[in-house]
Amino acid sequence: MKAIETWGEMVRVEHEQSDRMRGARPADHWTQDARNFKADPHRTDDELVEELRSRLSPGETLLDVGAGGGRLALPLALTCGRVTAVEPSPSMCAVLRETALEHGIANVSIVESGWLEASVQPADAVLCSHVVYVVEDIEPFVRKMDRCARRIVLMVLFQAPPQSQMYALWEQVHGEKRHGLPALPQFLPVLDELGIRPEVFELDVQPPQGFDSFENAREMIARRLYVAAGTEAMSRLDRVLEASLREESGVWMIEGAQPIRPCIVAWETAGR
Secondary structure (H helix, E strand, C coil), rough: CCCCHHHHHHHHHHHHHHHHHHCCCCCCCCCCCCCHCCCCCCCCCCHHHHHHHHCCCCEEEEEEECCCCCHHHCCCHCCEEEEECCCCCCCEEEEEEEEHHHCCCCCEEEECCCCCCCCCCCCCEEEEEEHHHHCCHHHHHHHHCCCCCCEEEEEECCCCCHHHHHHHHHHHHHHCCCCCCHHHHHHHHHHCCCCCCCCCCCCCEECCCCCCCCHHHHHHHHCCCCCCCCCHHHHHHHHHHHHHEEEEEEEEEEEECCCEEEEEEEEEECCC
């Protein structure tokens, strides 16, 4: 199977498993979590922001594909002349608008749409951070980014799926192996099939997700595993968490969860 086909099959199988456990997909997946993606655009301690900024020139235009609540679009707007944030989630767009207004950032426009449906003008740079894991039809998604970038495409992916630290819990609760989403190791062969030769820059390893209380961990993990309150699956999850969660310096973590490393995948488009 070719890399593009493998990618699509991994996403399809994961989605089918998720839908079977979850039921109907919500209209806006991010309604409960959108505010967690709010961040100070003027922060100076974000390695990813500074690495991306170093690859942009003052005054350049930027397209942020899947901009979420603006964690990257807004700080980068302080460097860029204009940023277009493409984001399909209404709750994420609300957070982005609110944060931009709070900080007086007026050079960001929002296109509330999926990427393939979005009507946008080309920009000097196109950014896409932690989005493509769930994109089944990856070829047109990447090709549109490539076409819309006058100078460079910047993508951010983990070396393992974002929720991979919970895969073992899934198996214990649901009694079946969790089908994993594709990540960086599957994405690089996709680019190769598309004739794109990127540079890959590794960033600092990120520790496993921590929770500020056992109750918060239980709520968040139950949501990620599509476990509803009052069900037998919740009873199993409670037993699993009693054995799997550990507390260290006030932070609760999943025993055995591994850190994951984010990477910037970049390629020049000018003259190609």
